[in-house]
Amino acid sequence: MRAKTGQAVGSQRELLQAKVLQPLKDGYDSLTKTEKKIASYFLSRPECLVLETAATIAGNVGVSPMTVGRFLRKLGFDGVSDVRHSLKADLYGPEVGRLWSIDRRYQAFTKREAAHFSLQDSLDAELAAIRKAYEFTTAPIWAKAVDSFAHADRVYVSGLHMARGLALEFVSRLEYIRPGVHLADGQNGHYAELFDEAPRVAVMLIDFYRYDKGTQRAAELARRRGHDVHILVDSYAVWAHKITDSVFNLPTSTGLYWHSNAAMSVLLNLLVNDVIRERGKAVPKRIDKVLQAQRAFDQFAEEL
Secondary structure (H helix, E strand, C coil), X not given: CCCXXXXXXXXXXXXXXXXXXXXXXXXXXXXXXXXXXXXXXXXXXXXXXXXXXXXXXXXXXXXXXHHHHHHHHHHCCCCHHHHHHHHHHHHHCCCHHHHCCCCCHHHHHHHHXXXXXXXXXXXXXXXXXXXXXXXXXXXXXXXXXXXXXXXXXXXXXXXXXXXXXXXXXXXXXXXXXXXXXXXXXCCCCCCHHHHCCCCCEXXXXXXXXXXXXXXXXXXXXXXXXXCEEEEEEEXXXXXXHHCCCCEEEECCCCCCCCXXXXXXXXXXXXXXXXXXXXXXXXXXXXXXXXXXXXXXXCCCCCCC
């Protein structure tokens, strides 16, 4: 039943459709009763093949992990990890594990250039990723995240390496509309901020490949402390789902040399926007205090 790979597909969702979902739809009537239960789960929640393990899928469907494994082998895959690897290989080439390394990116870049890579393909992938960011605003986890960042006593945001800019952007925008927002990036050698004993603490951790061990340890620490943990990651960060249900996974590959953070930035901006709605009349009061502080330091140019 495994679909043949034709022309390169521009997004992970399209690859899932071509390689797994469409073959399932085409062969659904020939499946056994148990196989139909698994197939229905895949069709209704296709992201599970990228974000979950065979054990979690089995638990949600009500079958054994071995049954899930057998079904995936019938589809032509050697388990869930093979599905992910197959998608990565089609998106980034067969040497994906090596080519994602910073010293191998140029090889992948020149191969794409030689294949007459089109900027239109990149634009399509970028727009698909941004569309996914907007789709999160209707997901169940969105309302919980908005409530968390609007009403928590403290907010801590962490993003290391190339994710640091996103973390700074989120902190800068959020602190305009509410107090108690802090950057906790571990640059001081620890995440002591996460030991905050405030009644309610919200934590946003931002990461993408290659994932930082410090971010994962901070996530585990925040969870053990009972904080509201939210994680913004790329499409392949399976580890995040082991920490919290509040995971915002977005595509970052658009075919360009470096991955794109555009969709992540859009999602954070949407989150700030809805936090403003949630806080209501408290926002102008906070902004007035910020403006008073700005006038005291007089750092900005005159308005036009």
